[in-house]
Structure formats: structure tokens, C-alpha cells
Amino acid sequence: MIDITTTTSATTFGGAPTRRARRFGRGWTGPLAGAAIVLLALIAFIGPNLLGSTSAQQIADAYSAPGGQYLLGSDELGRDILPRVVEGLRYSLSVATAGMVLAALLGLTVGLIAGYVGGRTDEVLMRIIDIQMAVPQVLLVLVIVTVLRPTFWTIAIALALSAWYVFARVARAQVLSLRENDMVAGHIASGLTSGRIVVRHVLPNISGPLIAIATLEIGHLILAEATLGYLGLGIAAPAPSLGSMVAQGQVALTAGLWWPALIPGIAITILILTFNGLGDWMQHTFDPRQRRAR
Amino acid sequence: MGRYIARKLGWAVLTLVVVVLLTFVLLRLTGDPISEGMAAGGASPEEIAQARQALGYDRPIPVQFVDYFTGLFVGDFGTSLQYGGPALTIVLQRLPMTLYLAAVSLVMTLALAIPAGLMAARRPGGWADRIVSAVSGVMLSVPSFVLGAALILVFGVSLRLLPISGAGQPAAVILPALTLAVYPAARLARIIRASMVEVATMDFVRLGRAKGLPEGTVQRRFVFRNALLPVVTVLGIQMTFLIGGAVVVEAVFAWPGLGGLTTSALSSSDFDVVQTIVLIVAIGVILINFLTDVAYSLIDPRIRYS
Numbered sequence: 251m252i253d254i255t256t257t258t259s260a261t262t263f264g265g266a267p268t269r270r271a272r273r274f275g276r277g278w279t280g281p282l283a284g285a286a287i288v289l290l291a292l293i294a295f296i297g298p299n300l301l302g303s304t305s306a307q308q309i310a311d312a313y314s315a316p317g318g319q320y321l322l323g324s325d326e327l328g329r330d331i332l333p334r335v336v337e338g339l340r341y342s343l344s345v346a347t348a349g350m351v352l353a354a355l356l357g358l359t360v361g362l363i364a365g366y367v368g369g370r371t372d373e374v375l376m377r378i379i380d381i382q383m384a385v386p387q388v389l390l391v392l393v394i395v396t397v398l399r400p401t402f403w404t405i406a407i408a409l410a411l412s413a414w415y416v417f418a419r420v421a422r423a424q425v426l427s428l429r430e431n432d433m434v435a436g437h438i439a440s441g442l443t444s445g446r447i448v449v450r451h452v453l454p455n456i457s458g459p460l461i462a463i464a465t466l467e468i469g470h471l472i473l474a475e476a477t478l479g480y481l482g483l484g485i486a487a488p489a490p491s492l493g494s495m496v497a498q499g500q501v502a503l504t505a506g507l508w509w510p511a512l513i514p515g516i517a518i519t520i521l522i523l524t525f526n527g528l529g530d531w532m533q534h535t536f537d538p539r540q541r542r543a544r
Numbered sequence: 545m546g547r548y549i550a551r552k553l554g555w556a557v558l559t560l561v562v563v564v565l566l567t568f569v570l571l572r573l574t575g576d577p578i579s580e581g582m583a584a585g586g587a588s589p590e591e592i593a594q595a596r597q598a599l600g601y602d603r604p605i606p607v608q609f610v611d612y613f614t615g616l617f618v619g620d621f622g623t624s625l626q627y628g629g630p631a632l633t634i635v636l637q638r639l640p641m642t643l644y645l646a647a648v649s650l651v652m653t654l655a656l657a658i659p660a661g662l663m664a665a666r667r668p669g670g671w672a673d674r675i676v677s678a679v680s681g682v683m684l685s686v687p688s689f690v691l692g693a694a695l696i697l698v699f700g701v702s703l704r705l706l707p708i709s710g711a712g713q714p715a716a717v718i719l720p721a722l723t724l725a726v727y728p729a730a731r732l733a734r735i736i737r738a739s740m741v742e743v744a745t746m747d748f749v750r751l752g753r754a755k756g757l758p759e760g761t762v763q764r765r766f767v768f769r770n771a772l773l774p775v776v777t778v779l780g781i782q783m784t785f786l787i788g789g790a791v792v793v794e795a796v797f798a799w800p801g802l803g804g805l806t807t808s809a810l811s812s813s814d815f816d817v818v819q820t821i822v823l824i825v826a827i828g829v830i831l832i833n834f835l836t837d838v839a840y841s842l843i844d845p846r847i848r849y850s
Contacts, residue, residue, distance in 0.1 A: 380555075380559065381558075381559045381562050381563065383784075383829070384559050384560075384563055384826040384829045384830055385563060385822060385825065385826055385829070386784060386785070386787055386788030386825060386829065387788060388788040388789070388791050388792065389788055389791065389806070389821075389822060389825060392791070392806065392807070392810055393567065393570060393571070393810065393818065393822065394570070396810045396811070396813075397570050397571060397573055398573075469685070473687055476687055476689075477687065477689070477792055480687075480689045480792065480795070481791075481792065481795055481807050482807070482811065483807065483810060483811065493687075493689070496689055496690060496693060497689070499693075500693055500696075500796075503693060503696050503697050503700075503701060504696075504700075504701055504708070505701075506697075506701055506702070508697050511693045512690070512693060512694060512697070515687070515689075515690030515693055515694070516690070518687055518690060519682075519685050519686045519687065519690055522685040522686075522687070523681070523682065523685035526681065526684060526685050527681065530681075
């Protein structure tokens with residue numbers, strides 16, 4: 251068997267050996283994406299207090315084009331799209347972040363144990379991951395959410411169960427390389443307990459790559475939640491999910507009315523783009539192996 | 545090689561058994577579909593009890609599982625509540641359309657990714673590299689159903705060039721396949737570029753140039769061949785993605801494959817069909833992973849499985 255997990259994470263964002271390109275390509279994407287995330291989060295969490303109702307219907311105003319009375323247009327029931335998109339952003343960010351935190355807790359626990367204990371335990375835990383990988387993420391999330399009935403927390407749990415192994419793998423790989431390290435050997439020699447070594451000395455040392463992975467995973471989970479919404483298996487109807495807004499808006503596409511589907515669609519894309527951009531940038535900044543490769 | 549295949553096969557069987565078991569338990573965690581569906585339809589408790597007994601839902605879950613599991617070996621994958629027929633037949637009827645979509649999509653993925661990746665790798669940091677990097681960055685962030693909606697608007701509604709729904713005409717496959725191909729193509733283009741750039745800095749490549757070989761030969765024989773390994777890995781991963789992605793893309797374009805069946809089976813609690821789909825998909829994923837391993841040993845003579 252060959253270990254291929256390390257090479258697959260080496261996706262690059264720009265990436266260039268010349269100094270000019272490095273300054274251009276690396277310097278600003280991360281901070282820019284980070285600033286965009288802060289801005290989107292502010293809009294998402296403060297916006298609903300400032301904007302109008304998400305459910306007020308003005309049937310006479312159905313399918314108003316963007317730019318007029320409704321800044322981003324109105325949908326098939328004459329509901330203002332702007333507050334609905336903002337509410338959708340808030341929901342999307344919250345559920346993806348909750349899912350990521352749960353996934354990280356589960357994944358870190360498993361990964362740290364597998365890497366630190368090793369042997370049989372490690373083998374069994376990694377096999378569980380292999381088995382899970384046989385079912386595509388979309389399918390897994392769909393089945394879990396359908397069974398548990400879609401609510402905020404069941405969706406977060408389904409997302410977490412679909413993403414935990416990413417954290418487990420990264421944590422395990424990092425622990426394996428740290429375990430041979432003199433620092434850890436020294437701590438073992440000085441009589442520290444395993445739990446203490448892992449929490450106090452191993453975890454801080456692997457936090458860089460983990461934060462990068464966490465950022466990228468939020469992006470993936472935003473996509474997964476939006477997909478659930480699009481397929482009509484996400485959070486129940488009155489709550490505006492960006493994915494279900496696209497699905498409802500798609501009916502009007504054939505009449506050339508693009509905004510009910512594409513405005514929430516663009517919002518999801520921007521959201522994912524910012525997390526991907528920041529995550530990729532962090533991965534390059536925190537990963538010394540990749541830095542050397544350039 | 546024989547022992548290697550035997551071990552792989554053993555793991556594949558174990559994986560499938562666990563997948564079947566977990567799906568079965570998961571699907572039966574929250575009551576059974578009969579009571580719920582019939583109660584919603586206004587059936588009396590006696591009628592519900594009768595139907596449950598007839599379909600075997602009144603027995604303990606372990607008994608149901610053993611029954612279901614032994615049934616699998618004689619080709620009995622259960623009955624579709626939604627369509628009435630055997631679950632396996634219904635799934636197998638839809639499977640070819642999904643495979644067709646995935647195959648066309650795979651060709652498009654390669655046709656987009658290989659030229660883009662090679663062009664970007666030629667001059668790292670150059671304009672082609674930056675364009676490929678930026679475009680693939682966006683493509684990795686657009687959900688397939690948003691891209692699909694945009695393609696419907698442009699090619700189906702505005703330009704009226706391509707069919708946007710169903711599979712009635714031969715050209716109907718183009719938009720769904722393209723929608724499905726964009727994400728894996730972006731991933732693949734990036735990995736091709738990264739891999740080519742990394743290999744190009746290695747000593748044996750410099751040796752090739754120092755020997756005075758033409759640049760084209762160096763690129764083809766030294767760089768490309770060695771850069772292929774991570775590319776095959778990602779291609780394998782992306783092929784498994786195609787299966788999952790098809791669920792969504794088929795919903796966008798009303799493509800009559802497994803994807804639409806999955807969502808309708810889930811929302812109508814047609815558990816045996818869901819179970820069969822999960823099993824078939826898992827077999828597909830295991831098969832792709834196995835083929836990826838075989839491809840490794842073909843590309844890199846240093847890799848031998850034992």
C-alpha cells in the first residue's frame with residue numbers, strides 16, 4: 251500500500267516560483283478572503299435586524315426585477331429577496347460552523363488517539379474511515395438528514411458525520427510525525443501523562459494545519475447544506491435556506507427571470523469562495539513542506 | 545499480485561457488509577415507513593398492523609436484517625414501496641443513464657483539465673498560470689446546481705442552443721455532463737499543474753536537459769510520466785465524486801438516472817431502494833479505488849503490490 255493522503259492535499263492556489271508572482275499571488279488572497287468573511291458574517295448576523303421581513307408577500311410585486319423597489323428583486327410570491335438572502339447567509343454560516351466544530355471534536359479525538367496509541371487501535375480506526383469513504387458525502391448526508399428529520403442540529407450532526415474523518419486524518423498524520431520528535435520523547439521521559447502531552451504539547455503544535463483544514467471544511471459544509479436545501483431535504487420551508495431558494499427560483503429561469511435563482515446562488519458561491527480562498531492561503535502559509543516545494 | 549487481490553477483495557466484502565448493516569440500522573432508527581405512510585393516508589390501526597405483518601416490519605430489527613441480508617445472496621434486494629416492483633430491478637433500470645452521464649462527464653473533465661493544467665505549468669506565475677488558477681478557484685466554489693442554473697439560462701433560455709431537461713435528445717447530455725465535469729476538472733487541472741511544476745525542479749529532469757534532449761522529449765518522458773501519480777490519485781477521488789455529484793446534477797436537469805431516484809426514494813421513505821442505491825454506489829467506489837491502485841503499478845514500475 252502506498253500513502254497518498256499527503257499528495258492529495260497539495261492543491262495549490264496560484265503558486266509560483268518567481269518572487270514577483272509569489273508576492274502577487276500569496277500576499278493578498280488570504281487577508282482579502284478573511285476580510286470578506288468578516289464582512290459577510292457582519293451582514294449575516296446584524297443584517298436581519300435592519301432589513302425588512304423575510305416572509306412579507308406582495309403578490310402584485312411578484313418577480314420584480316432587481317434595482318427598483320427591491321434592491322435584489324422579488325420572488326414568485328413577491329417576497330423581497332435581499333432579507334431572505336441575508337437570513338440564508340446567517341443560517342448557512344451557523345449550521346456549517348456548528349457542523350465543523352462537531353466534526354473537529356470527533357475527528358481530533360479519533361485522530362489523536364489513533365496517532366498517539368498506534369498499533370491495533372490505529373488500524374481499526376483508519377479502517378472505519380476507509381469504510382465510510384465507500385459512501386459519497388452527498389449520499390451520506392442525505393440519508394442521515396432524512397432519517398433524523400431536518401432541524402438545525404440534525405443537519406449539523408449529519409454534516410459533522412460526513413466530515414470528521416478529514417480532521418482525524420490530518421491530526422493522525424501530524425501526531426505520527428511529532429511522536430518521533432525529541433520534544434515529545436523528552437516529555438515522556440520526564441514522566442508526563444499521555445493525555446497531558448497530547449493536549450499541552452501535541453495539539454498546539456498541529457494547530458496551524460488544523461485551522462486551515464477547519465476553514466476549508468466550513469466551505470465544504472456550506473456547499474453540503476446548500477445541496478440539501480436544493481434537493482428539498484434541508485431545513486423546513488419557511489426558514490430561508492439559500493439552496494432551496496435556488497430550487498424555487500429555477501422554475502422562473504425558463505421565462506428568463508434569472509434573479510430568484512441566481513442571486514441566492516451567487517451568494518452561496520461567494521461564501522464558499524471566501525472560505526476556500528482563506529483556507530488555501532492558510533494551508534500554504536502553515537505547511538512548511540509546501541513552502542519548501544515552491 | 546494474487547495475494548494482493550485476495551486481500552483487497554476481503555476488505556471490499558467486509559466494507560460492503562458494514563455499509564449494508566449501517567444503512568439498514570440507520571434507515572430503521574425512526575420507525576417504519578408503512579405506519580407513517582398509511583396513517584397519513586387515513587388507514588385504521590388494524591389495517592396498518594396487517595400491512596406491517598405482511599411486509600415483515602413487525603419483527604425485531606435483527607431478524608429483519610438477517611432476512612434482508614440472506615436475501616441479498618439470492619438477488620432479493622427487497623421491494624420498492626413507491627413503485628411496487630423489486631428494488632434491484634428499479635435501480636438497475638436507472639443505473640445505465642447515470643453511468644452514461646458520468647462517462648461523458650469524465651471525458652469532458654479530462655478534455656478541460658489536461659490542457660489547462662499543462663498550460664499553467666509551462667510558465668509558473670505567468671499569465672496562463674494565473675488565469676487557470678483564478679478560473680479553477682471560482683469553479684471549485686460554484687455549487688453544481690448554481691452552475692447548472694446559469695448554464696440553463698445562457699444556453700437553454702437565452703441562446704436556445706441546447707436542451708435543458710430530460711434525456712429525450714442526444715444533445716441533452718451536454719449541459720448536465722458539463723455541469724458535473726467542472727468541479728473535478730478544476731481539481732485535476734490544479735493537481736496536474738502542481739505536480740508538473742514539482743517534478744520539473746528535480747535533478748533527473750535537469751540531467752535530461754543537460755544531455756541535450758529536446759525540451760518536448762524532456763517534458764513528455766521525464767516530467768509528465770513522473771507527474772502522473774498524484775494526478776491518477778486525484779482522478780480516482782474525483783470519479784467517486786462524479787457518482788455523488790450526479791445526484792445533484794440529475795435533479796437540476798431532470799436527468800432520468802439514479803440521482804432522481806435517490807431523492808424521490810428518500811423523501812417517500814422507500815427504504816429498500818435507498819439501501820440498494822447505497823450498496824451499488826459503494827461497489828462502484830470500491831471498484832474505482834481498486835482500478836486506481838492498478839493504474840499506479842502500471843504508471844510506476846517501482847510500485848509492486850504483494
